[in-house]
Amino acid sequence: MSASQTSPATPVPGDDEPTLLVKIFGKDRPGITAGLFDTLAAYAVDVVDIEQVVTRGRITLCALVTAPEGGGHAEGELRATVHSWAESVRMQAEIISGRGDNRPRGTGRSHVTVLGHPLTAESTAAIAARITGTGGNIDRIFRLAKYPVTAVEFAVSGTETEALRTALALEAHERGVDVAVVAAGLQRRAQRLVVMDVDSTLIQDEVIELFAAHAGCEAEVAEVTARAMRGELDFEESLHARVALLAGLDESVVDKVRAEVRLTPGARTLIRTLKRLGYQVGVVSGGFTQVTDDLQERLGLDFASANTLEVADGRLTGRVTGEIVDRAGKARLLRRFAAEAGVPLAQTVAIGDGANDLDMLNAAGLGVAFNAKPVVRQAAHTAVNVPFLDTVLYLLGVTREEVEVARTHE
Numbered sequence: 220m221s222a223s224q225t226s227p228a229t230p231v232p233g234d235d236e237p238t239l240l241v242k243i244f245g246k247d248r249p250g251i252t253a254g255l256f257d258t259l260a261a262y263a264v265d266v267v268d269i270e271q272v273v274t275r276g277r278i279t280l281c282a283l284v285t286a287p288e289g290g291g292h293a294e295g296e297l298r299a300t301v302h303s304w305a306e307s308v309r310m311q312a313e314i315i316s317g318r319g320d321n322r323p324r325g326t327g328r329s330h331v332t333v334l335g336h337p338l339t340a341e342s343t344a345a346i347a348a349r350i351t352g353t354g355g356n357i358d359r360i361f362r363l364a365k366y367p368v369t370a371v372e373f374a375v376s377g378t379e380t381e382a383l384r385t386a387l388a389l390e391a392h393e394r395g396v397d398v399a400v401v402a403a404g405l406q407r408r409a410q411r412l413v414v415m416d417v418d419s420t421l422i423q424d425e426v427i428e429l430f431a432a433h434a435g436c437e438a439e440v441a442e443v444t445a446r447a448m449r450g451e452l453d454f455e456e457s458l459h460a461r462v463a464l465l466a467g468l469d470e471s472v473v474d475k476v477r478a479e480v481r482l483t484p485g486a487r488t489l490i491r492t493l494k495r496l497g498y499q500v501g502v503v504s505g506g507f508t509q510v511t512d513d514l515q516e517r518l519g520l521d522f523a524s525a526n527t528l529e530v531a532d533g534r535l536t537g538r539v540t541g542e543i544v545d546r547a548g549k550a551r552l553l554r555r556f557a558a559e560a561g562v563p564l565a566q567t568v569a570i571g572d573g574a575n576d577l578d579m580l581n582a583a584g585l586g587v588a589f590n591a592k593p594v595v596r597q598a599a600h601t602a603v604n605v606p607f608l609d610t611v612l613y614l615l616g617v618t619r620e621e622v623e624v625a626r627t628h629e
Contacts, residue, residue: 237286238267238317239294241301245310247278255280258304262287262297267320272361283321325356325377328403331387332614335396336605338369342394346373349390353378364619367485367607372616374403384600391602399601399614401585411615412562413493414553414579416571417504417511417525419448420589421608423481426506427461430528430535433472436464450574450594454505454545459538462528466537470530473509480510485609488622490518492612495625499560503549505575507539522556550578570611571595587611 243255252271259282268283287293298314305312333346350357355378363370375383384400391398418425431440440461447457493500501522504511508527515523526544529536542548549571557567569576569583572591580586580599588599589608596602603610612622 235318238319239264239284239286239297240315240317241282241284242313242315243280243305243310244278244313245305245308247273247276248308251278251308251310252280254304254308255282255301258301259284259297261300262293264297286316327355327379328374328376329355329378329380329383330401330403330616331373331375331383332363332370332399332401332616333373333391333396334368334370334398334603334605334610334613336368338371338396342396343371345390345394346387346396346398349386350375350378350383353383353386355383363613363616364610364622366619368605368610368613370610370613370619372613388601392596397601397603397605397610399585399587401614411566411568411584412499412501412557412560413568413570413611414501414503414522414556414583415569416549416573416576416579416589417502417514418506419572420570420576421483421486421502421514423483424479426476426480426504426510427465429476429479430465430468430472430507431461433475434465434468440464447575448573449592454575455543458505458526458543458545462539463537465528465535468535470533470535472535477510477513480514483606483608485607487518488609488626489611490520492609492617492622492625494519496617499556499562501556503544503552503579505544505549521560522552524552546575546578549576550582553579553582568611568615570608585614587614 241255241259243251264284264287266282266284269281271278271280287297301314302312331350335342347357350373355375357373358376359374361372363372380400380402387398387400415421425444428437428441428444431437443452443457443461446452447454490500499521501520502511502514504525506525508525511523511525514520524544526539527541529538529540544552553567553569554564557564564582565584567583568585568587569579570587570589571580572589572595574592574594577595577598580588586600588595588602590604590606591599591602601614609622
């Protein structure tokens with residue numbers, strides 16, 4: 220059972236006061252919870268803690284209550300009555316005597332989200348063992364989603380978040396699952412800012428390669444792009460080299476490229492859900508405003524910044540104008556957006572896939588490497604290696620049921 224927070228007006232049993240843990244389990248049906256507490260009410264006990272879970276139609280209901288007045292005789296009657304009621308509704312009951320409330324949770328509390336496609340028993344065992352190995356205790360586990368991936372969350376106490384994150388990153392890599400570790404606390408549910416890279420993150424494409432296809436130099440541009448994303452080339456240098464190959468293209472190609480852009484699966488769901496939760500959402504891109512401005516309008520984004528292709532006499536000049544959005548620029552823009560949104564940097568989330576996203580990922584409160592290059596996966600706070608962008612919601616503690624509610628209430 221989880222530790223309860225109790226208001227000052229509610230009496231809390233001392234460590235030496237007798238309490239009873241009442242556990243009911245069996246086939247779920249309406250009225251089980253009410254029936255148990257109606258039964259307990261006859262003995263004037265106080266409720267100290269409750270936890271209930273239903274899995275595939277089977278309910279487990281635990282109630283920690285004060286022992287009834289009257290000593291052993293009254294407790295014996297309570298036990299007999301609860302067992303009799305349980306039999307009458309075809310449930311099983313277990314009652315354990317003890318003293319006081321739940322053992323206090325350890326300091327250092329974290330949420331550990333595990334994504335698997337599928338999530339195997341072997342990988343779950345390995346993650347749980349690694350948590351224990353760091354000195355952590357698993358206080359609660361529950362499922363966030365069953366599709367498009369299986370996502371479960373562990374509430375962990377007793378170990379520091381950073382140490383847990385480091386240990387589980389190694390285990391996740393070995394087991395082929397994605398694991399995110401974030402500190403517990405009110406800020407997890409506070410208003411946040413989410414900032415994404417665009418190429419190969421928000422969208423499936425590399426925008427400059429779409430332009431290059433119309434200029435007949437796609438293969439050449441793609442090779443330079445790949446080297447830049449792996450961190451083998453300076454981004455600004457590679458940007459100028461690639462854009463130079465576009466010189467002479469008619470500006471009408473912009474509309475064609477916009478039409479060719481493909482959103483990443485789950486992108487609309489991610490943004491729609493975040494907006495309904497009150498989050499602000501932005502994009503930063505080493506690509507071009509000719510595309511990001513259109514995405515901002517289509518998706519209702521709060522912020523967008525990118526490089527701008529220069530156009531003269533109706534044709535691309537092969538140059539970019541204004542401040543270059545590169546690796547350092549993305550981190551700078553994250554900070555700027557956070558300041559404008561009134562959101563502390565610790566409550567920002569950054570998502571990206573390439574080496575030029577690393578400064579931004581490390582500056583954010585939570586940096587998510589999305590289907591990223593190895594150098595990025597190793598440096599980010601966490602990695603998602605499934606092709607569904609909306610799985611990032613599970614890292615924020617949002618359940619699939621909440622996603623569906625947001626969808627139906629549009």
